[in-house]
Amino acid sequence: MAKKKLIHFTENLSFPHLFQPRYAELQPSFRFQGKWGSDFFRNDHPITLELGCGKGEYTVGLARQFPTRNFIGIDVKGARLWRGCKTVEEDHLLNVAFIRSLADHIEYLFQPGEVGEIWITFPEPQPGKERKRLTAPVFLNRYHRILQPNGLVHLKTDDQDLFRYTKEILKEHPVELLLETEDLYHEYKHEPAAKIQTFYESIWLEREKKIAYLRFRFINT
Template sequence: MGKNKLKKFDDLQGYPHVFQYPFALLQEKGFEMRGKWGETFFKNNNPIVLELGCGKGEYAVGLARRFPQKNFIGVDIKGARMWSGAKQALEEGIPNVAFLRTNIELIDRFFAPGEVSEIWITFPDPQMKKVRKRLTSTRFMELYQHILTPDGLIHLKSDSPFLYTYTCEMVKANGYPVQVATDDLYHSGLADDILEIKTFYEQQWLERGMTIKYIRFVCQPREQFVEPDVDIPYDTYRSFNRGKRSGKQSSQDNANSK
């Protein structure tokens, strides 16, 4: 591990708004703030909003600036990435944002039923070959509904045509009410000061001429889930820092490589 990463991990240990909980301790004692984030950390009863797979935390920090009446928590397993947003929030003195370092599969260990009002999923790996790892799969919907309020919202913002199409099909198969859906956000007229918060990688995708997809739906509780049975073409381009998505590249990539 490089010295820069080690320094970032050391910094995170001292940040009062960053929570890193070893799995062994979680199993032994549980998380003491579960169900008490507002009371214990934020010191208010404002709605709690999660950014899952937050990366550098651009959305969590950006939303916290815009909505002081809500509390935001960025969740990711990679602390070196999280450090950027955590450091920025600390330096700016933003009181309504925190960061949690954990696997998303364990999210219900950290939040009680109904403790979360909204979930943002920003530019996750589409996991085209592994449906159970897709953050909008029915496996995760079942997990999310345990911590969301009955009218809790889920936002997906993605560059991936595959993941966007899959999510739309999953939403339709399970009858979730859709509030907004577009496969070209910045030419839809829907973009506002919230949706126009851009992550580091999103800006790069836009510079490549790619469109951004967005869907917002209500995660109403379900007893049974239907996994969509549809064939969806794989994405045909390389995604930043996620390796090769398929055997093809976009024509723009091919041109740039010459």
């Protein structure tokens, strides 16, 4: 392993706002499941998740913008999460946590109704591996269960195929599509979603790629 990566992995162990649960610690549920507000953030502010947060720029950007909400970034890659954790430490942000985990495990991490909003930012399109897409039905059902009634889901992507796939999948779910655009920065540049860019998003924007965005909520029957 590269020396820098090793240093980052070691430093990751010291961040009080980074959780790296082993699978056994998720069984039957992670210790903060249902208690993120009371036991970690020590407030009852709503919780927003970013799935596949990478280096965490978006989570940190939202946390700065909305100090009375709590933000949790989730990613499997510890080396990327180190960046977000370091910024949180340097900027003394108290409304951010990161979890090194597969998004597949969110129901061990959060109780039904514990989450107010979910952002899925530039997920890997996973061609030919539908079940791994973060907008596949298996994931949408998990989001529905952990979200509060009327909780929002946002998707930002540069991948038009994934975008179209997601819109098709949403037709089979009890959702209300609140906004959709294949070109956020030209059609809706005043939307809050256009105010902060993720690491990958900045790269795609520099290359003048269109960024697609959609927002929906589940309809609870």
